[in-house]
Amino acid sequence: MSSIFLSHNSKDKPFVRKLADSLRSEGHVVWIDEAEINIGDSLVEKIRDGLDKVDYVAAILSENSIASAWVQRELDISSNREIAEKRVILLPLMLQHVDLPGFLMGKKYGDFTTDENYEQSLKELLKVLGPVDKHLPIEPEDIEELKAQLQAAKDYAEAIARLQEHQNSSFSSTWTPALKAKVEEKNKKFPQHIVINDAYAFNAINDNVPVTLDYLLWAISKTMRNGAHPLDALMQMGNTYDKAEAMIEAYMAYLGNPKH
Numbered sequence: 001m002s003s004i005f006l007s008h009n010s011k012d013k014p015f016v017r018k019l020a021d022s023l024r025s026e027g028h029v030v031w032i033d034e035a036e037i038n039i040g041d042s043l044v045e046k047i048r049d050g051l052d053k054v055d056y057v058a059a060i061l062s063e064n065s066i067a068s069a070w071v072q073r074e075l076d077i078s079s080n081r082e083i084a085e086k087r088v089i090l091l092p093l094m095l096q097h098v099d100l101p102g103f104l105m106g107k108k109y110g111d112f113t114t115d116e117n118y119e120q121s122l123k124e125l126l127k128v129l130g131p132v133d134k135h136l137p138i139e140p141e142d143i144e145e146l147k148a149q150l151q152a153a154k155d156y157a158e159a160i161a162r163l164q165e166h167q168n169s170s171f172s173s174t175w176t177p178a179l180k181a182k183v184e185e186k187n188k189k190f191p192q193h194i195v196i197n198d199a200y201a202f203n204a205i206n207d208n209v210p211v212t213l214d215y216l217l218w219a220i221s222k223t224m225r226n227g228a229h230p231l232d233a234l235m236q237m238g239n240t241y242d243k244a245e246a247m248i249e250a251y252m253a254y255l256g257n258p259k260h
Contacts, residue, residue, distance in 0.1 A: 205238030
């Protein structure tokens, strides 16, 4: 029995559910986002731990997923693990004909681009996952560990799905080197903010004063306690209030409390 995480964009959910059902019917453990879950700030660390334990990560490749920064992050984590462990972990599954990301070039992919290919491609995927001993005894503690891993994966996937539905665009295409460096610094200190910082960090005025989620939240709390914060004036001069609002709305969506 193998465990496999289906990294995908929420718009490809019908196919992902079908594939998950097929794999589960063969005795494998499949992780996808299906639960309605409220999450906490420790989510990113938990899913990083979960992805480090799963046997395989299947990349469901489509126009939707290739354009998703969140799918890209999941695949980056898995790719790094593949290099470290020197074994195959990432399994590309082509749902639509798209250009493969650089780190997937040269890999054989499962062709699920047509209904006619489904059964044959499924058989090939099952060969990679290996045989299943359906009579293998499972210790109670192993079951509990699997449940915990599944919960962590569902937490993460549901949060990413919420954020995908909320997000319209990313600010990262306009980043300066200084802002990029600041984001990398803050992501190490606050890993739970990675998915927000990587898309929504911005400079308050012109190309100066990098604003990451932790700094914006701190400035807001200072304003609530003591009145106007200098960041408020800088954003007014830089006309970047809209970016601050987008960052906060994305964070609320990520936490499961989207602004209405």
